Amino acid sequence: MRNFINEVGQIIGIEQNTTSQLEKLLSGLGGFFGIALCYLISNIYLTGPATLFIVASAGASAVLIFAVPNGALSQPWPVIGGHLISASIGVYCQQHLGNPHFAAAAAVGLAIFAMYHLRCLHPPGGATALFAVAGGNHVIDLGYSYVVFPVLLNIIALVSCGILFNALFQWRRYPSHLFRRHQTPSTTGAKPSFRHISPDIAQEDFAAALHQMNSFIDITPDDLSDLFELASRSARRRARTPLKIEAGLYYSNAERGSDWAVRKVLAIEGRRIQFRTAAGSDDSTDKAHYCSRRAFRQWARCKVIMSSGLWVPCGSSNEGS
Incomplete structure (x- = not known):
């Protein structure tokens, strides 16, 4: 039954969350401070229910900035560019396309198309484009001022809060390229490299693999390189640990894919x-x-346990979190 439930969970896409309780708490606190600032700014320029919808759009961005600060969709250009471009397209569609239903659909579709081509794909931008059409008289009366007041101010405040808040914690990189992951020195004093495991794989190969998949994946070549490095360290630790077979425990053959x-x-x-x-x-x-x-x-290569919906080697730093 447990295996059936796990299989169903993978089919419907239940996330396999491997973050610690501290990371979850920090994500929530960051979202609190970011949205509190956005809400104050929205209240200055809009009145009534419209302020809540503006904050709702920024709230979706807050999830990405504070819960997935390393993600490609969370970086400053996708956040700022995605919202501004989508807001402009939304206002244009509202003013020039007569049918509101068609204008709303066109605003979201064109926003996605534009964000893709301008390399600032940001899912909450779709909500910003939609709200420019369907936000009611308070928003429609703003015209293109909607792009600046309150969208731009909200997003600048949110991104600024994200940079300052995440910079307090060295493992929360935001922007991802500026604040690189802190690398723990190896016990030998030499910096480990994923080339020790697969010398033919370079960081450019990860970029090539992302291109070949022909689908947007919220991860960067830098992140893939870091993941490969951490996985290589885990493999080296596992290779140094003698394997003892015991009843009641789980073991993996450490193969890939269908094997x-x-x-x-x-x-x-x-x-x-x-x-x-x-x-x-x-x-x-x-x-x-x-x-x-x-x-x-x-057959067996390592002893494993289930942690946060994933099978991990015993002794992993995050197991049980």
Whole structure:
């Protein structure tokens, strides 16, 4: 049943959150301060319910800036450019396209198209474009002033708050390129490199791979390089740790793609091991299987646990968070 629930969760896209409780708290606090500032600015230029809708648009940006500060969609240009371009397109559609339903749809569609080409794709920009058409008389009366007051002021305040708040914590890079991840020195004193694991892979190869996928992915080549480096460190730690097979624990074959599998050792009976598949490609995840201890040891590469919906090696720094 647990495996079925996990499979359903992956199909419907339940996020596999690996962040610590501190990171979750900081994200919430950052969003609080950012939106409080935006709300004050909105109240200066709009009255009534319209202020709430402006803040709602900025609220979506706050989630990205403070919860995903390293993400490509969260960086200053996507936030500022995405909102301003979308707001301008929204106002244009409202003023020049007669049918409000068509104008609203055109505003969002054109905003997405423009953001893509101007390299500032930012999902909340769609809401900003839509609100320029459907925001009511308070917003319509502003005309192109809507782009500056309150959209520009709101976004400048939000981005500024994001830069100042995230700079207080060295692992929260914002802007991503300016504040690079703090690298912990290796025990040998030499800076580790992912080239030690795969010497043929360069950072440019990650960029090429992103191009070949032909779909926008909210990650940068720098982030991929960092992930590869951290994964390489984990692999080196795992290689130095002797593997002991014990009943009740989970083991992975450390393969990739369709060959990957996780097994739980149910019992050790002399030279035989009883196990079942907990995840991955092995025949059935419900029934028990038997193999020799030698065969299981040859198959198993690391001991793993479930942490935040992901299988991670035992001893990982974030396990159980």
